[in-house]
Amino acid sequence: QVQLVESGGGSVQAGGSLRLSCAASGYTDSSYYMGWFRQEPQKAREAIAFIDSDGNTEYVSFVKGRFTISRDNAGNTLYLQMNSLKPEDTAMYYCAADPHSSILPWRNRGYRHWGQGTQVTVSS
Numbered sequence: 112q113v114q115l116v117e118s119g120g121g122s123v124q125a126g127g128s129l130r131l132s133c134a135a136s137g138y139t140d141s142s143y144y145m146g147w148f149r150q151e152p153q154k155a156r157e158a159i160a161f162i163d164s165d166g167n168t169e170y171v172s173f174v175k176g177r178f179t180i181s182r183d184n185a186g187n188t189l190y191l192q193m194n195s196l197k198p199e200d201t202a203m204y205y206c207a208a209d210p211h212s213s214i215l216p217w218r219n220r221g222y223r224h225w226g227q228g229t230q231v232t233v234s235s
Contacts, residue, residue, distance in 0.1 A: 113137035120229030133189035133206030141186030149202035161217040201229040
């Protein structure tokens, strides 16, 4: 049973940085497709970053250039480095993982495994 646990969230002032981690237990490796999502109160959860089995990455436009998704060589830990944070980045952040590719665009694909989320609050 794969379990994902996020950490690294917290409160930061605008312009600051945070690094989120997503630790995977159970069977995961670098072949897994993984993503970061965020959800603001009363809004739908949205995909913001994605990494495929070859290490290729994708970002939603409003985080591109500020956020970086990566993972360790073993594929057990996923990261999201967040720089130049803005108050509108305030949200609950989730990681997700799936062993299979998808025909859907990365922002619309599904995932089998989800973490419980970590809160990020950015003050102005």
